[in-house]
Amino acid sequence: MTRKQRRLTLIGLAGIVLASAVGLILFALSDGIAFFATPSEIAANPPAPDRRLRLGGLVETGSVVKDGPKISFAVTDGKAAVPVRYTGMLPDLFREGQGVVAEGKVDAAGNFQADTILAKHDETYMPKEVVEALKKSGEWRPEAEATGPEPKSVTR
Structure with missing residues (x-):
């Protein structure tokens, strides 16, 4: 067997092993899809x-x-x-x-x-804990339930 034939045989065997491994992985994952x-x-x-x-x-x-x-x-x-x-x-x-x-x-x-x-909730959802914290801090606006809290400016 020449060097070229051995190399092709090795590449072919590696391809078969790789294809078998991919097939087994996909079969194992098919139950979770x-x-x-x-x-x-x-x-x-x-x-x-x-x-x-x-x-x-x-x-x-x-x-x-x-x-x-x-x-x-x-x-x-x-x-x-x-x-x-x-x-x-x-x-x-x-x-x-x-x-x-x-x-x-x-x-x-x-x-x-x-x-x-x-x-699921939409983008206007506000957790109950956040609403309570805003009420406690005095920053609560009733329309905040529908639009979310107003962003505050940050100074550096």
């Missing part, structure tokens, strides 16, 4: 029952029902709504009319079985 879907997309094209995904939209007003640690509600995008079932503690920002992202799977009955709930 969750694609984002809206209620309209799920209603139009229901996913396979074992496929993980993230459902995003607004919590439909009047749909939240709590039964101990079990919570059921509907997520809507204004066109369609998907019923969601969840067991556990909800985030503090979770409420009707607010944005939410639920991660889980759609069952055979068409209910979304969530194992993680993430509540």
Whole structure:
């Protein structure tokens, strides 16, 4: 075997090992991948029952029902709504009319079985602790709830 043939054989073997390693990594990560879907997309094209995904939209007003640690509600995008079932503690920002992202799977009955709930807020959100601190310092303006605190000038 010439020197050139040995080098090509070594490069070929390294390529096979690298491709195998990448394939194994992608296979291992495939369980953790969750694609984002809206209620309209799920209603139009229901996913396979074992496929993980993230459902995003607004919590439909009047749909939240709590039964101990079990919570059921509907997520809507204004066109369609998907019923969601969840067991556990909800985030503090979770409420009707607010944005939410639920991660889980759609069952055979068409209910979304969530194992993680993430509540979203928009850019005008101000934490309760910040509002209380502003009130205590005398810097609170009632319109600050909608626009955020007024920036102060900094002198150096």
